[in-house]
Amino acid sequence: MNETPAYHPAEIEAKWQAKWDADGLYHSDIDPNKPKYYALTMLPYPSGDLHIGHWYAMTPSDARARYLRMKGYNVLFPIGFDSFGLPAENAAIKRSIHPKEWTFKNIENMRKQLRSMGAMFDWRREAVSADPIYYKWTEWFFIQLFKHGLAYRKMSPVDWCPTCNTTLAREQVWGDDRHCERCETPVIKKDLDQWFFKTTQYADELLNFETIDWPERVRVLQTNWIGRSEGASVIFKTEQGDPLEVFTTRPDTLWGATFMVLSPEHPLVERIATPECKAAVIEYQAQAARQSDIDREAADKEKTGVFTGGFAINPVNGARIPIWIADYVLMTYGTGAIMAVPAHDERDFAFAIKYGLPIIPVIDRPDGMNKSLVFPGSTREGFAAALQAAGLAFTAQPVGDLGEGLFVTLRREQVDEYVALLRSYLKPGNWNEIVGSRWLFIFEDQVMSLSSVETDQAILARCKAIDPAVSANRTTMEMIQHLPFYQDVLFHAEYGTMNNSAEMSGTPGETAKKQVIARLEAQGIGKGAVNYKLRDWLISRQRYWGAPIPMIYCAQCGWQPVPEDQLPVLLPDDVEWKPTGESPLKLHPTWKDAACPCCGGPAQRETDTMDTFMCSSWYHLRYLSPLYDQGPFDPAEYDYWMPVDTYTGGIEHATMHLIYTRFFHKALRDMGVTEGHEPMLQLRNQGMVLGEDHEKMSKSRGNVVAPDALVEKYGADTVRAYLMFFARWDMGAPWSYSGIEGTVRWLRRLWALSADQQPRQSTAGVETLKTLRRKVHQTLGSVTRDFDNFEFNTIVSSLMELLNEMYKAREAGAAGSAEWAEAWDIYLRMVAPVCPHVAEELWAMAGKPYSIHVQPWPQVDQAAAAEESITLVLQVNGKVRDRLVVPVNISDDEARAAALANETVQKFLAGRDPKKVVVVPGKLVNIVG
């Protein structure tokens, strides 16, 4: 028996990588004669080791880039390093190695690892964000944003990580306990003077995804993150005469505002608080300030607050309403003050019940439901029978140990009839109430409606007079909310017809909001307004290893940008990076000293550095011309390559990098630096590779898969193919060491077939060759489609299937034929994007011209791919009973006849006449009988 020639990936991979490199095979240069394609994969952070996740993100992206190149595109697929950031500094502190040295050593190592992928990276375009030739332009961008009013400095409470000793952006604070994204330490609040970018100015535009093909998931995440709400801003007045502006999404509930709540930090609190209340207010403010966000924002926490002693005037009805402070109102959203409408807001309801504040319903229930509980003994004999006779729904159940009560449920239009009936049966010294859609309290002599603060108290007073047991209640709502039967009708937050709202009563829910806003605007007491959860981007970091913020502070001239001809502001190498909570640059003896660019007098540099998301917001532009020194990028390169056609990477950046980079592009567009509205037209996210134990990979779990070791054992081609094969790319899956064996077997079988293409029989039958060709072109069709759709797993599986077919064809004598030669040629071209080294080697062994990677993608021969016969499925009552092989062009009538004549079909029909015969051309016949 012949020795099977061995497949030695290590040899061929090193060989071809060296040759491709020497030949500049993957250089991407402007070529006006070809359509361009900018394929971008998220740039890695140089942590020191390439993770299997990097391979999972990058190698399918590379395969697709290669495919597009074979399709005739001029493809740019660059790589670089996001090389500023905290880990370098943390490593520096831990191991006493300079962050710069640590970073650039890691980059050196990772370059080697990246090269082992055999990806088509054009290394001439590599960009390293920690390199001064890069961050010079990061600084330049800061200055442009400053000059265009998009960067500003503000003292504000910010999230501070006590371990990393720096501020964090909102996006970098994670989880219920609000911990630091990097080190998991819970963050604290700190008041600091910080630089911000005005991302909020672009909030509305960022919500528009019309021109980009991004996953629904990311669009939803960004939309929620931006958190747009439409409503109105309304100006109340304090009794002292200060305007007190609130934002509300429900201006239609304005008449139900029975109190106001300010954030404890609200600037007006001091003026509003009366002398009697001041002590309590100050105490509450101090407590709120002491509390971390963790306590303050705990979801299930009971609401707390204190009365300021002050009152405001509701501008729509002149009502005098108390002003409270409570920490459930956040200073950072809206105006830091709310009008509280307890009847239609869950939080306000809970607060009002707790503190005995009035609750007045002003929006009808859309379902019109009402409830009434008739206490035992409160009505004369025969009331239940009368209800029954009137067709009003109720159940009779015991009320505590008082005896049997009637639990009545009424539709809106039944209320009047019920009231009349009840009044005729109500015993003296009792009352009854109807709650839900309408709020009526029935006494022997009158019916009172809960429609205002005054009626609230009047009703309560009468009830207390009748029943001393309710005397402890402060409001009518507090009194009745003790009855469980009423729980579900006391409060609702839906839109509905306005009531108890003076002349606006009766306005239907669909138009209420609009009409109230119009009224507010006409009266000059408010206007339509939009609010966002999105905040401005906090970019100051009190750390060393980042791009310096190129600003100088002069006591005379204020903040001045460093003149552009003095860029870059270089990071000094001789710093002490021990963590102190101050920027290390501040502790440098001379670095911060500068001359004011304006007056030339002594001034000081900004010692904070920039958030690294600033660096990664524009790296796709630096790739275009990483050595260019006339600007951040060469306009000629920009004009040819931009925008990015496909961007691939992890979903974890949905609300950080991917919002920042869009903001950045739009801001630059408005400055005339970039063109178009979006930087990346198409986005696709890969899933995550889990450990074999189905858990997230981590060193502590010991389930980390090391790509270097895999490459050494199996070769890069196998690792690439397996990563494409083992899961849906967008889903990810647990790693499997035994699974990868299947992929290496496939490549060995491919190798073996290449080495032994001797005909097994003298001639192959016509059918054999036809079948081979059909399968080849069908596979080509599906592989092509799958590349277009990012369905990498089925690319590899259909290649495996075709190889199995080719083995069969060889046994059947196909080897040596023209069909076989074509099959082999197409097969290698299809393998090329997935396993570039094996494909190149076998291509060369087949005596074909170097390089397979510059060959065109083959064309599907539709005629060859077409089936000649089909398997016609025969169903009886929807169940498969038999199958017939028939010509593909069989007519419906012929199919029907063949089905009806079929023995098995007859058997299952059991003599019944077919009621209906469904013929699906080319697929099946279903006989209903």
Next chain:
RNA sequence: GCCGAAGUGGCGGAAUUGGCAGACGCGCACGACUCAAAAUCGUGUACCCGGAAGGGUAUGAGGGUUCGAUUCCCUCCUUCGGCACCA
């Protein structure tokens, strides 16, 4: 709580438009080769009943639409991700 995604054999997964469920691979079983093992090759492999022929049941659960549902609709369960007092 709100928003989103996903539930298919022992495992990863496949199934253009509503039309043969389980492609491909792993694993497993048996066989060939071998003194033996590995590698390789071949055959089989959803579950249940049955010796077989054959039949029945199956795509998280329950309903619905349809001649026909993994696919469309409704309710629910589980897992994962995001947001979370946002007025």
